[in-house]
Every structure is written in structure tokens, then in C-alpha cells.
Amino acid sequence: MSPIKLIFICLLVVSVSGCSSIKNPVIYYNNFDFSQVKTYSFYRSGSAFFDSQNLPHAQRGSIELAIEKNLDAQDFHYSDLDSADIIVTYHLVKKQPKDYLNYNKAVLFCAPCLRANAWQKNNIDWHVYQGGLIIDLVDPKRKRSVWRSIYPLKFKVKDNSQELNKKVMAAVNNMLMHYPRK
Template sequence: MINTRLLSCLAFIISLAACSSFLEATTSFRDGFDFSSVESYSTYGRNSSFGDSQNLSDTTRNTIELAIEQGFESNGFNYKTFQKADIIITYHLLSNRSADLDKYNQQVKYCSYCFRAGQASRAELLKELRSGSLILDIINPKNESSVWRSVYPLKFKEDDNSREMQEKISHAVNSMLRHYPRDKTIGIDTNAKRESA
């Protein structure tokens, strides 16, 4: 007869193995933007030029946008209309076509050389740009340019069902938001400090 303590240990080991399959986000941002003053966010509408920058199914778009909503709201940000929000959130799911990423980067006015703060260097961000990775950008609505970028390798499998895809995307967004700079001291990731304490 199998001991309940042994079963509990096995369940714990399996859950640890499942958690260890998740990776961490790679994040960098511009200094000079006051992230600590941000209270609200929005996203571009589906009928905007941003919506045409990549060919995604409605299901994938809905899953990503729901994860963004849940992640930002659980971190204390309020959703507002595009015209009233402090920041705009955009995303891009990398494919094998580099032209798609180039088009997206132009739309969000991404400047890789401008991103000098945060935990990742320009080279580290570039290294993570592989097919299947999710990019999340925070856009300054005043000049419609990216001030923060995070990349996470989703590693979808062909046999992933919708629940598994949703879990991977939700974990990706939450991992990215752990690197959001909440301190006025640019370059200090207060969430990382809290985790290490």
C-alpha cells in the first residue's frame, strides 16, 4: 500500500518539474521615462494599423489581450480609453519572417540603442528574438514610441490545447511584468529587489 506521504512528495516533485519548464522574461527599457507615475494603460484597437502588423488568429489575439488585461490589472493599473491612458501596450508574436518584426518595430518606433536600463542589454534582448517568442512593448502615447520591451520564449508545442496555450501566455505576461520599473530611480527593478529580500 502506497503511503500518503509518498504520494504528496511525488505530487510536489511533479509540480516543481512543471514550474521549472517556465522560463524568465528578458526586459530592457529607456531611462528618462517616469514609470512610477503610470496609473492607466490601454491597447490599440483591432482596426488600427497595429492590428494589421501580424497575422494572428482571433483566438490567439484574445488570449494574449486577456493575459495583458489580467496582468496589468492585477499589478494595480486601470484600463482607460486610448486617448486618456498613461501608456499603450502592444505585442508581437514572432514568426520566421523577419519582415514582420521590422514592420512592427517601425510602428512602435523601437530604438534598440535607446534601451540602456533594466536587467537586459541590447544584445541579450536580440538573442531572445526567436520564432514563437512573445514581445510586449510599453508605448509612450506622447510620441507613440516604445519605452519598455520584454521578450519571453513561449515554446508552444503542436499538441498544446487552448488551456495550455493560455497558461503559457499568462505566465509570460506575469514574468514580463515582474520587471516593470516602479521606482523613480531608473534602472532599479524594485520587484526583483523584493523577490531577493
Template structure:
């Protein structure tokens, strides 16, 4: 009975939690403290072809990322000489599209896990339909050095304000798990 009560309490507490559940992996040998500038792929780049997102939804995601990274002391630049590139993807029911995106950002699950602790090496990042994936890419080879995944849990009846709040909360939680210089 005591175990059942404890499990019920834990379930209730996690249900009341305001922070979204996110998972992250990164290359531990990369010096994230040196990151000062970032950029996104341009709207007319190959990156935009990986998925069909509305202009307003892209803006919601990018503004949330910009605000979070600005709070961490990073500066947005539009030039190719940024320290990192930020990419993102909303997982759909098409695994083929997600694989195409992963190839485009040169994602390597093993590469990120290889630098983690032993128990992290076996952890695969869960990416279910509706999940938001945010990647940081080093600029020399445009390869993922950090990835975070979280389920947005958007509902059809969500208005634009609710969608923006969910996106902002998800992005803030994701970037709380990265060793940036402002931390």
C-alpha cells in the same frame, strides 16, 4: 567531477523552473510610477496589420496583460488619453514583418539600452520565432519605453487551455520586471 555535478544540478534546476525566461529593457529616465491607465491599439488599427493572429489568440494575450496590469493597480481605458499603449507581437520566421512592427511602434534598441547600466548597453534582446514581444509605448510619440521578450514554446499539440497557461505565465513574468506603481 565536482564541476560536472554542479553543472548537472544547475541544468536540472533550471529545467524544473516554472517561470519562463524573459528579457526586458526600458528607459530608466521614464517614471513608470506615474502610470495609472493603459490601452491597446484598436483591432481595426494599423497595429492589427502587422501580423495575422487569430481572434482567440489575441484575446488570450490581451486578457493575460489586463489581469497582470490590473493586479499592479493599473486601469484599462478605451480612450486615447491613457498613460501608455500596450502592444505585442509574436515573432515569426519573417524578419521583414518584425522590422515592420518595430518601425510601427518606433522601437529603438539603442534608446532603451542607452539608459541602462554599462553591462546592459551591450545586451540585445533575443527574439526568436515563437517569441512573444510585449511593448509599452508612451502616448505622446507612441514610442517604445519598455520591451520584454520571451520564448512561448508553444507546441502543435497544446490545447487552448495549455496555450492560455503559457501566455499567462509569460506575461506575469514579463511584467514582474517593470517598476510599476503597484510594486
């Protein structure tokens, strides 16, 4: 069986089993010093992250605004990409597993690495599911994800933009409240 087929099957199994409950939607790298983070930034358009998923600008804006409001409320400060302590990325999990794989590649997230000693281990229930919003915090020096969270958006066809924004804000707030303060 080809590696792509195997990954697709794994994602499908995870998608089906992933919607049962939300316990702790966070995994992170224990050896990263989260207490030193004071500033954050986002990747610019045209970056590998930005090009890893086709999202409308309005949806990107909604997600980024929710992240900015939350991080600003936690006393983090927006900074230029070159001087930020952390880079914030996000991904909306859709039906296409290729989008998710491209996103993981862009933020250098490696699922098998979760079993390594340096990853937080008390969350064995973490998994990916369709309709989930993923937020990653990327170490700008290594260009690799050091923190990841997922939360369901539960968008409905009848939702207007205000309802969609409320769901994004609630998801972002839920995820970022689990930021590790060492």
C-alpha cells in the same frame, strides 16, 4: 549588401543564438517616469500596430486577457486609448522577419537606440528569437516604445487551447513582473 538583407542576417543570427537562456527579458527607457503610470489601453483594430502582424482573434484575445489580468492585479486600470498613460502592444515572433520589422516600425522601436545613454544598460543579453512573445509599453505622447520584454512561449503542436492560454499567462506574468517601479 542591401539594408533589408543585413537586417535579415542579423535577425537570423539573433534567432539562433537567442534560445540559450532567459536572464532578464526586459529593456526600457530610463527617462520615462514609470511611477506615474496608472492607466493602460490597447490599440484598436485597424491601427498600424494591429495590422503589423496577422494573428487570429482568439490568439489576440488570449494575449490581451493575460495582460489585462496581470496589470489589473498590479492596480493599473484599463482606460480609453485617448486618456491612457501607456499603450500595451505585443508581437509573436515568427519566421517572417518582415512581420518583426513592421511591428518595430509600428511601435517606433529602434534597436540601435538601445545603445543610447537613456536606455537601461544592465541587460546586454536581450535579444529576439522565434517563438518569443514581445510586449511593448508605448508612450502615448511620443507613440514610441519605452519598455520591451520578450519571453518564449514554447508552443507545441499537441497543445490544446487551455495549455496555450497557460503558456501565454505564464509568459505575460514573467515579463510584467519586471515593470520598473521607480
